[in-house]
Amino acid sequence: GKWATTLPKHPPTRLALQHFDATYSAQLGDLWPSVRVALLSERKYGALLNNFCHSPDLEELQAQGSAPLRLHQAGLWPLAAVNKAPQGETIWSEFWSIMPDKFGLLSYYLMDAASVLPSLALDVQANHTVLDLCAAPGGKALALLQTQSARFLCLNDSSVSRTSRLKRVLHSYAPKELLTDDKLRITSVDGTMWGEIERNSFDRVLVDVPCTTDRHSLMEDDNNMFSRSRVGERRSLPRLQAELLLAGIIAACPGGEVLYSTCTLCPSQNLGVVERAVQLAEENHGIRLQVVSLRPLVRMFQNTFHFAPDLHLGEMVVPHLAANFGPIYMCKIRRLA
Amino acid sequence: LLCSASDQTASVSSQSSLRLSPVLSLHSLSDMGFTESQAGQLFDSVSRLKGASAAKHVLSTLTVLFVLGLNPTSVQKLIDKCPELCMVKETQLQQRIQHLRKLGLVEGSLQRTVVHYPKILTVPVKSVKNVVQFLREKCQFTTQQVTEILRDSPAVVLEDLDQLEYKFQYVYFRMGIKQAEMVKCRLFRFTMEDVRCRHVFLERRGLYQTPDKKGQTTIINPKLDSILNVDQHTFIVDVAQASAEEYDVFQKLLAREWKEEELEHGSIEAD
Ligand SMILES: C[S@@+](CC[C@H](N)C(=O)[O-])C[C@H]1O[C@@H](n2cnc3c(N)ncnc32)[C@H](O)[C@@H]1O
Incomplete structure (x- = not known):
């Protein structure tokens, strides 16, 4: 009959849900049922x-x-x-x-409308040089380009195929004059190695890392971080994320600002990573950092998005049925010296 | 008690009804115990029927209902709800009532069921048999449970069997509810949309789980009764612990999901 279906017993989407139920209910408490139903419904x-x-x-x-x-x-x-x-x-x-x-x-x-927030939070000023360390397919880069304020934009993504997609996106949305070599560079290298290319040079760095992409993990079995074969990759995400953020910190110039962002609610991929990278930067590279408050941005958009209350580090847009955007986590840090 | 020529409204309605049904007169109605105004209302109800001989069984129908033990007030209300009963032959009415008795509707509940849902007497014995057989064989309700379903949710006799099967299987398999509980909660009174919307809302909030093969869940599911037999506000606030805004958006989203689902299934079947 209709119900005797032969679904795989443990599809990745199901595993993701189990994982989130265990971790997010503890983290978000009473908020979790609201977030859960939003994540599982049309975004x-x-x-x-x-x-x-x-x-x-x-x-x-x-x-x-x-x-x-x-x-x-x-x-x-x-x-x-x-x-x-x-x-x-x-x-x-x-x-x-x-x-x-x-x-x-x-x-x-x-x-996702909340995806423009990291680009906004970066607060690019005229004559800034900007690095987007994980840029493909290019939504946030496009948002940055729209301001036309950056003097130089450097877009990188380690995936070659995704980098070509990024190029196609740029050419579909931006005029050629903005895509010339003196204004834009597109590379495809492992972002964790960026420190060997360029140190202490960018005014602004966006580190929008690969993560468990909660919404995707719950809705699509294809290419899912929670599939059995990707357990190792998933477990090593926080380490990769911290390395990417650290590389971004090293690439920023003294006084420069780095924005870390993900599209997961997972604390070990969010504040956990920021804490770890800040610690590594100080201990191994003697770089001192300061967290920059994103409160003004939150106040500006609190009628449009649902922000998680009382996060002790960074800000997070949490999905809600009446504003079904996110999740987006953001944390901004400034390099002191 | 007879209407006079000066009583405009009564005469208009009685004349039009008299054309429909030559046998029906105010006189015979008052003999049966109807008041003047009840008789007038009866005429109105019957005249809503279309077709010249539509109400030709009106007298026998009234008689059958009186024999069943209903009083004039109940009978008048019943005909108002379901004038089609006046189109049914006496023998058929008798058979249908007999059949309901055979299905276990004892005196008292039989009358209550008929008063509450007179349409049940417009349904041929064969159709009722089909539904009963379906409930017994496909859904494995006991005879006693089937009787209770007929008594509490008589409208099942007119429901599409595919829809009924879908509802039963949904509640049985997805929600893990056994027959006894379905009967107790009068499941068949609720539309599929209501059942599914409330259940999926709870499920997506993490408050309802489909039991595994051993019937176990890692959380305690709310009882079917507390999901269905409460008003919407109580459901949202007490059971789902949500806001009215969320449920409002959710209902709209879910309606669209179903529409898309149907389109998909439609196209698969068409292949
Ligand atoms: C969340 S996506 C970035 C989305 C992008 N910022 C946007 O707004 O469209 C993460 C990206 O990181 C890239 N990536 C994964 N590992 C990387 C690494 N070691 N170095 C640089 N990029 C990496 C992935 O290919 C993926 O495109």
């Missing part, structure tokens, strides 16, 4: 409007029930439309009908 997307496109489909987005969200007080970020009203949710396929303008540029990039 929302945001459309990052492309300022370089000459025919933005603003009207279409609004017709689909998206409410615009002002991203930057200074107006550098005119608009990003975010699906807000529960009635007005829009499905992938509807969004994908976007047409290129006469220059071949697409009008918006679809991403």
